Amino acid sequence: MARPRPRITRDPNIEFIDDKSGPRYVHFGARFKEVMLPRGTRVIYPNKAMEPLQNPRAAIKYALNHPIEADPLYAQLRPGMKLTIAIDDISLPLPPMQRPDLREMILTEILELCAQHGVDDIEIIIAVCLHRHMTGPEVRRMVGDKIFREYWPDRLYNHDAEDLDNIVEIATTKEGDRVRLNRRAVESDLLVYVNINLVPMDGGHKSVTVGLCDYISVSAHHNTHVMHKCHSYMDPRPDKSELSKVVDRMGKEVDKQLNVFHIETALNNRMFGGQMSYLLKHENDWSEFDRAKFQASCALLDRLPEAGRRAVFEKIYAPYGLIAVHAGKTEPVHQKILDASFKQYAVPVKGQADVLLAGVPFISPYNVNSILNPLLVQVMVLGYLFNFYRNAPLVKKDGVIIAFHPLPEDFNRTHHPSYVEFYHRILSHSTNSYDIHKFEKEFAHNPDYIQMYRHGNAYHGVHPFYMWYWGDAGRAHVGKVIVCGAENPRVAKQLGWESAPDLNTALDMARSYLGKSQPEITMSHAPPIMVTDVEV
């Protein structure tokens, strides 16, 4: 196989494949694949990781003491007050970061301030919304041993969206969206939210309004109508994302009624570290040693069973660095964090592609320590990879996405029990969200799934519907999705997709579908995450 040649282009984000180009690697679930791309293919690379703040603890302290449009945190603390701290769950960041987790660092600072100001009625709520409840060891890893020992499980716990006695309806927007939140958060004198922003969709009003709400509130925005009106989930401007628009108007009601102190953070994109850090480099810049490590990784992963491969990746923690932290009022804080986020993630690109190639990695927000089942592969391709853009999608209307993933028909029954029924029963009925949403309430109110959500570690029964709706905008835009390397073509078919054993076959299928012998092909070399600013 031809070796990559030294890079000569000056653009660090874009490379065009020519006759002398070497193979590119793609994520292939919990494996990697090397693919030879056709001549002329445009490969888009993420930005290099921004330098992290030198002293994150000092930056956190500064943010707490110099908040935006709010009194400093210490000035809001008084003995006898009721304080609730809500934190993002295990879905952020991806993969989980090396210890100390950012949440531990921020919580440590907050709790120290509380101790200094005589605040002892403190509860910490993990804002899981309808995500699965985190296990004790997962929480311990996230908040650190000291806080875990002191607070878990009585004063540090998962939000329970189905504990209806502890859900309070605080407002209804003029559009009729019901804002219902965790009682403890509502009845506190101060609610502090500790956020980690990995993609621009996170944070802002979404943190409290979604993280601490129930099914009725989520239904206001997680539905087919809203999803179809989204231009890009990652472009949070109200005219671009209907999702952001609805969440924002509900969040404004929250801010009217609750005293919320937001702490938002932005991370750089250093997803891999140590012996895996070569994965962040351009292939042309790999040393001989990097290449040897890559080949060894491929050989090992190819030989392991799927569970073994997952176990390997689950042990890899990201050395993310903090690039910004701000505190204070929801909206101005979020804007500052968005600016920092886009500085890290935004990649300017000229022109859309007929065919978009993308590897699907082993992890999504919904399968940390779990299996990336077919529905989650679907949401990764059409919900996330497709939506990582501003201005215009990277792939043209009715274009083709070729996704690399083995697509095994495998589910984690503890975490995703309702996904199994959705996949087999509902998708056999239809893949059109407007047809299948009539089954939503049946899943949402299924007492078995509610039990498994509340007292087990299962995603809420309705969650697979959201995963499907999440793919709606992508499904409406893209003409065809072809899964390259799918082990079982029936799985791709169940998702409404096609499959191909190799890239050449997939490209032939794409050419035939598009009626073009020389389609414009672009490969998104993610992860790490990037958001393409596409100029049409």
Place this chain on the structure above:
Amino acid sequence: MAAAAFYDVDGTLIGTNVVHAYAFYARNVPTFAGKLTRSAKLAASLPFYAVADKLGRKYFNDIFYANYKGISEDRLWVLGEELFDKVIRKRVFGDMVALIKRSRDEGYRQVLITGAIEQMIRPLAEYLEIDDWFANTLEFDAGYATGRLTPPVLAGPEKAAFVRRYALDHGLDLNVCRAYADSASDIPMLSTVGRPVAVNPDWNLRATAVAHDWPIIEAA
């Protein structure tokens, strides 16, 4: 179309079983000698019951219910109430009580179907506000238990047949009916409905549930 949720009881809704129930009866025999005899006999028989249960629930029932021979019917009803108040009430799984409430709110008929005897089940069914309950019935002769169960004995496949008959009689759609059980002996019943759920399953049922993608609930 209407639907129902069928529940096994021992190990599914409550953390006791028929042996615990009989131990309570044995302890409450009026005479000291009777108390001692029945309790000692029960203790000595436990290994045999374990083996019998492995061979099949029918064998177990044939051997186990012989213990009740000679107990009067009215006393069994009284002891049934006491058993519920003193033993069962505190061992009812709170998670399952919440689940039954949600299931009822969804419009499902709530049905208990158990191999335990009716004297033990009636107070529980009333407590849980169950629509219908079906338990085994002891045979009585002149007001005293003979130690045999009145056929058909509810166990294993018979429970499955019962669920099918019940669905037919009540115009239920079995595809949307639910069934909850903890033991592999109830796999026939679970297989009868469209939505089977394993609750605190034994290893055999757990393996079956995993193989067939049935939800598994760990209830407490």
